[in-house]
Amino acid sequence: MTRPPPFRSIRCLAVLVLLLMSGCRRGQTPPPADPSRQEPGTFAQPVNLYFPGENGLLMAERREIRTTGEAEDQVAAVVRLVLTGPESDSLAAPFATEVTLAAVQLSPSGVVYIDLKGKDGAGPPSGGSTEERQRWMSLVNSVALNVPEARRVVLLWNGVQPETLGGHFDASRPFAPDLAMVARQP
Amino acid sequence: MVFSRAVKVRRPTVVWALLASGLVLEGWVLQAQKPEPIPPPVLVASGTARLLLGAEERELTYAATAAGPLFGLDAIARELGGRLTETASGRGYELTFSASKFLLATESPQVVSGKKILTLSQRPVTLDGTLLVPLDMLEVSFGQLAGYVWRFEETTRTLHGERPNITEVEAAIDLVHLQGTSTLVVKFPAGPPRYVVEREGQRTELRLLGGAFSRQTELPRVEDPLVSALRLGLDRLTIELAPGVDGELYELKQQPFRLVFDFHQVGPATSSPATAELPLPRPSNGFTVVLDPGHGGGETGALGKNGAVEKELTLLLSLEIQRQLEAALPVKVILTRSADEQVGLFERTAIANENKADLLVSVHLNSSLSGRPFGAETYFLSLKASDLQAAAAAELENQDADDAEESDDLEMILWDLAQTRHLAQSQTLATLIQGELNATLGLKDRGVKQAPFKVLVGAQMPAVLVELGFLSNAEEEAQLKDASHRARLAAALVKAIVEYRAPQVTPGVASPGSTPEAQATPPTEPSAPPGASRPER
Numbered sequence: 246m247t248r249p250p251p252f253r254s255i256r257c258l259a260v261l262v263l264l265l266m267s268g269c270r271r272g273q274t275p276p277p278a279d280p281s282r283q284e285p286g287t288f289a290q291p292v293n294l295y296f297p298g299e300n301g302l303l304m305a306e307r308r309e310i311r312t313t314g315e316a317e318d319q320v321a322a323v324v325r326l327v328l329t330g331p332e333s334d335s336l337a338a339p340f341a342t343e344v345t346l347a348a349v350q351l352s353p354s355g356v357v358y359i360d361l362k363g364k365d366g367a368g369p370p371s372g373g374s375t376e377e378r379q380r381w382m383s384l385v386n387s388v389a390l391n392v393p394e395a396r397r398v399v400l401l402w403n404g405v406q407p408e409t410l411g412g413h414f415d416a417s418r419p420f421a422p423d424l425a426m427v428a429r430q431p
Numbered sequence: 432m433v434f435s436r437a438v439k440v441r442r443p444t445v446v447w448a449l450l451a452s453g454l455v456l457e458g459w460v461l462q463a464q465k466p467e468p469i470p471p472p473v474l475v476a477s478g479t480a481r482l483l484l485g486a487e488e489r490e491l492t493y494a495a496t497a498a499g500p501l502f503g504l505d506a507i508a509r510e511l512g513g514r515l516t517e518t519a520s521g522r523g524y525e526l527t528f529s530a531s532k533f534l535l536a537t538e539s540p541q542v543v544s545g546k547k548i549l550t551l552s553q554r555p556v557t558l559d560g561t562l563l564v565p566l567d568m569l570e571v572s573f574g575q576l577a578g579y580v581w582r583f584e585e586t587t588r589t590l591h592g593e594r595p596n597i598t599e600v601e602a603a604i605d606l607v608h609l610q611g612t613s614t615l616v617v618k619f620p621a622g623p624p625r626y627v628v629e630r631e632g633q634r635t636e637l638r639l640l641g642g643a644f645s646r647q648t649e650l651p652r653v654e655d656p657l658v659s660a661l662r663l664g665l666d667r668l669t670i671e672l673a674p675g676v677d678g679e680l681y682e683l684k685q686q687p688f689r690l691v692f693d694f695h696q697v698g699p700a701t702s703s704p705a706t707a708e709l710p711l712p713r714p715s716n717g718f719t720v721v722l723d724p725g726h727g728g729g730e731t732g733a734l735g736k737n738g739a740v741e742k743e744l745t746l747l748l749s750l751e752i753q754r755q756l757e758a759a760l761p762v763k764v765i766l767t768r769s770a771d772e773q774v775g776l777f778e779r780t781a782i783a784n785e786n787k788a789d790l791l792v793s794v795h796l797n798s799s800l801s802g803r804p805f806g807a808e809t810y811f812l813s814l815k816a817s818d819l820q821a822a823a824a825a826e827l828e829n830q831d832a833d834d835a836e837e838s839d840d841l842e843m844i845l846w847d848l849a850q851t852r853h854l855a856q857s858q859t860l861a862t863l864i865q866g867e868l869n870a871t872l873g874l875k876d877r878g879v880k881q882a883p884f885k886v887l888v889g890a891q892m893p894a895v896l897v898e899l900g901f902l903s904n905a906e907e908e909a910q911l912k913d914a915s916h917r918a919r920l921a922a923a924l925v926k927a928i929v930e931y932r933a934p935q936v937t938p939g940v941a942s943p944g945s946t947p948e949a950q951a952t953p954p955t956e957p958s959a960p961p962g963a964s965r966p967e968r
Contacts, residue, residue, distance in 0.1 A: 288455075297800035337800040372727075373733035373741065373798030374898060378882070380800070408776060408885065412730050413795075415885040 287311045290319070294327055295386040295427060296336040297379040302428040303386060306331050316394035320357050321349045328361075328386050339383040341370065347404065354421050355379035355396035357388060362403055369402045369410045377411035382426045397421050447795040472496045472556050481589040484510060484665065485646070492561045493588060498553040500583055501563035502590055511573055512636065512664035515562065523563050524555075526572060533572055535564070542568065577666060577800075578641070594665070597646040600624050604668065605914035606651045606658060609755055609922065613657040615670065615692040616747075616914065623688040628680060633659075635678070637690065638667040651914070657694045685770030687743070718932060719763040720756060721783040723886060724749040725795035728773025733798035733901075735908035741796045742771065744911055748899065749794050751921040758931065759925050784891045790860065790928065791894035793886050796911060798903035805904040807920075808877035809865040810896040811857035812850050812887040856893035862929040864897055871923040897924065 266361035289309050309321035322347050330338030350358040351372035363369070370380065385398045397419035400410055410416045449606045473496060480493035480502065492503030504526065505515045513528035523536035532544040540554040549571055555564045566581055573579040573592070603618040603674070617637065625640035643665045650661045660671040670692065672678070678694035724745040726732035732741030746768070753764045765786050767779040783791040797808070861879045871877045877898075887894045899920050900907045909917045915920055 284744050299801050300801055301799050339800065371731050371734065371799075372900065373796060374882070374884070374896075375804065375901075376733065376798045376800050376903070411775070412726050412732055413884055415883050415888060 256315070272397065287313055290314075292323055292326075292387070292391040293388070294323070294331070295383050296327075296331040296333075297339055297383060298336050298428055300428070301375040301379060303379065303383055303426050304333075304336055304428050306333055306336060306406065316392055317349050317351045317357075319392045320351060320359070320395055321346060323387050323391055324349065324359055324384065327384055337379075339380040343367070344370075347401075353396060355394060357392075357395040357397070357401055358399045358401060359384065359388070360404055362399040365430050366403060369407065371411055374411075374413040377413050378426070381414070381416075382409055382423055385420045386422045386424075386426065390424075433494055471718050472498075473554065474556070474558075474922075477558060478588075481587070482507060482510065482592070483589055484592045486721045491590070492558060492563060494556060494558050494563050495880050496553060496556075499565055500585075501553070501556060501565055502569070503561045504555070504564045504568070505561060505568065507573070507592075510664070511577065511579070512638065512662075512667040512669060513573070513828070528572055528576060531572075531576055533568075535568070537562070542571065544571070563618070587762070588881075594643060595642065597643045597666070600639055600642040601645045601691050603646050604651055604663075605646065606653065606655060606661065607751075607918045608655050608657065609751075609758075609918050611695060612693040612754070612758070613676075614754070615658065615661075616802045617668065617690045617692075618687050619689070620687045623682075623684065625691075626690075628690075633671065633672040633674060633676065635670040635692070636667050638669070642666065644668070657696060685772065687771070702852070711881070718760060719765065719786055719788045720790045720792065720928065721765045721767060721786060721788040722749045722752055723767040723779050723783075723791065723793040725793060727768050727771055730773055733796055733903065735798075735902035735911075736905060738906055739796075739902050739908045739912050739913075741798075741902060744796055744902075744917070745794045746771070746913075748917050748921060752792075752794070752924050755918075755921050755925040756928060759929055776890070779883070779886050780889045780894075783894070788892050790866075790931075791887075791890045791892055792860075792924065792928070793894070793896040795896060795898050797898040797901045798905075799901060802903050802905065805901045806877040807865070807868045807900055808880055808898045809861040809868070809873075810882050810884060810887070811861045811894065812881065812890075813852065813882065829909070850887055850894060853893045854891070857887075857895055860893050860927070860931050861895045863930050864895060864924055867923040867927040867930075868897075868899075868920070871926070872919055 256267055269356045285408075288311065290312050291307060291309050293305040293383070294308050295303040296306055307324055310319065312322050328340055328344055328346060330340075330342075341364075347360040347362040348358075352358070361369075372380070377422050381400060384400070388395050388398055399406060399419050400416055401407075402410065405415050463900060474491075474494050475497060476495040478493055479490050482489040482491045482502075487510070489506060490504040494501045504524075506723055507513075508515045508526060508528065511528065513526060515524060515526050517523075520533070522538075523534055526535065527534040531544060533726050535541075535551075535555055537555050537557055537867050540551040542549045542551060548701050552565050552567050555562055555568070557563070566583060568582045569579070569592075574581060578594045579592045579599050580595060582593075583589070584591065593679060600619065602620050603620070605616045605618075607614050624642055627638050628639065629636045629638065644663060644667075648663060650663050653659070657673050657676045658670060660669075662669040662671075673696075675697055676694050677697045681691045683689040705810070726742035726745060728742075730742065732745070734740060749766055750769075753766060756762055756764055765782065765788065767782050768774045779793070780791070797804075854904070858879070865876070865879050884896045887896060900911050902908045902911065918925075
């Protein structure tokens with residue numbers, strides 16, 4: 246009853262090719278966006294980003310992205326802002342500063358593929374399950390709760406969809422946003 | 432005592448042969464010197480001197496003759512893990528060190544060691560009942576056998592003993608007593624050392640060959656019914672056992688290399704306090720538990736700020752749970768890994784399925800991106816929390832009918848349902864475990880929770896994942912590094928498993944979900960257990 250390995254390999258390869266193609270189409274990942282910088286054809290959009298807080302939960306932080314309005318562009322802007330970390334000192338950055346966004350691809354069915362890249366090919370960060378969930382759900386919630394077209398998120402690391410992203414949770418399927426992970430604001 | 436591997440056991444016949452030959456040689460030495468009477472030595476100085484072994488300083492009896500200084504042998508022998516005794520005849524002395532024996536007497540400068548007869552620069556003397564020997568006696572014994580270089584500084588009256596060519600061996604020593612067994616674990620993070628283990632009477636000695644324990648090596652506090660004392664010498668660990676205690680030694684060869692001594696009482700059984708704490712039922716056979724030590728190999732899991740590594744501690748915890756569980760129940764315990772190796776999550780579940788396990792318990796330690804959270808929590812899979820299933824099903828609906836992967840995904844979803852048949856039992860076990868952790872240890876109750884842990888997804892039996900504390904919390908990290916704390920955690924889990932098992936084996940009482948009919952019940956989301964909780968807000 247298990248998925249035959251060749252199918253999984255083909256699927257991973259297809260995703261990789263798709264991402265590479267999408268990367269070519271959109272060009273290389275731009276440097277972190279400066280929301281205050283007004284580029285032609287873009288506009289400011291307020292978003293709630295979800296960063297790790299106390300008790301293993303996520304806390305919303307109000308931020309602003311500049312976007313063309315296209316869903317993929319919105320996703321990329323949100324992800325890049327999550328990767329730069331929170332402004333509040335009471336919240337934690339989910340990723341090390343060396344982690345960058347390699348590519349974003351949104352399928353018509355609302356599954357968004359986010360490919361992150363570690364420095365010098367480093368693997369995904371390790372940690373306990375709470376840390377793992379905080380880290381990845383920070384990204385999933387920030388994307389899926391801000392971009393209506395992105396209903397679920399598939400996370401890739403260095404172009405590959407891993408079995409898990411730290412040894413705990415199943416990363417072979419799309420992640421849905423989890424509001425139970427979000428702490429109520431005081 | 433039975434030592435299983437790499438152990439030299441002093442057999443009685445060998446001991447008697449050595450003693451007999453020693454007595455003969457002693458007689459021969461003393462006989463041989465009769466024709467040459469030696470004048471009594473004249474002491475030109477006497478008192479005490481300093482003995483400096485590395486950073487350790489001791490006082491020892493000192494004297495000097497015209498031929499040179501003499502030093503109290505007993506104090507040096509004790510310091511280096513040797514032993515000095517009077518011979519049975521009372522006419523000589525026997526120094527035992529590093530599996531070698533030296534016979535010497537005050538009447539002669541000659542020393543017998545095995546088949547060799549050595550002549551010292553001067554004969555030993557006794558001063559106030561203490562045997563004093565010249566420097567060359569120290570060189571032929573401790574120098575040749577353990578690499579000590581001796582130097583006497585007359586102005587400060589200090590005897591220096593150094594081992595310039597000896598490398599320091601890093602080691603960590605833990606001692607824990609549970610279920611009538613005392614377990615001493617000596618961990619060597621840098622890999623296996625060269626060593627021998629010897630047993631004489633109730634003393635067991637682990638001696639490093641060509642190495643010395645690093646100065647950072649610490650002994651655990653000894654409050655143990657079977658182990659009366661631990662002593663650490665430069666190159667040896669001496670374990671003094673209580674009367675009637677026997678033991679075994681195991682090597683765990685994978686990194687970090689560990690020597691595990693198990694000691695237990697032999698002869699008339701006496702129940703230890705730890706055994707009395709846990710009255711355990713003895714149900715029928717055929718019960719299989721798969722323990723899954725989280726992470727391993729290149730996948731470290733959580734890292735504590737003070738050096739704790741999740742993959743190492745989960746293995747230690749699982750081994751401890753296995754030991755206690757096997758003592759508590761006639762159970763077959765299988766570990767998904769028994770060494771520091773990477774095992775895929777799918778493979779871990781498959782091990783449980785292939786062995787038709789009755790339970791799967793995955794053992795983990797937690798960490799958070801903030802240092803504050805602490806406490807234990809127990810997880811089981813749920814349909815709701817496993818949004819993956821709903822997501823995957825929705826994904827299927829959204830895909831084109833000619834999607835080649837459709838049947839493949841459907842298979843995966845059906846496979847996932849394997850665990851849903853056991854959700855109620857998983858929930859029961861999770862609640863029992865969390866209850867025991869709270870009751871036994873007074874840990875902060877983080878509750879029974881549900882999450883899509885990969886290792887639980889395909890399990891065809893009740894399956895839970897326990898997070899036994901946060902390594903990101905410095906206080907809890909320190910506790911988790913303590914073997915006695917880990918033993919208490921293991922005891923709580925074992926007690927919960929025994930409680931879970933108990934109603935299933937009581938004649939005429941079937942546990943919920945244990946019958947084939949119940950197994951065939953369509954998957955349902957279990958009701959919230961009493962201890963269930965969502966993450967705190």
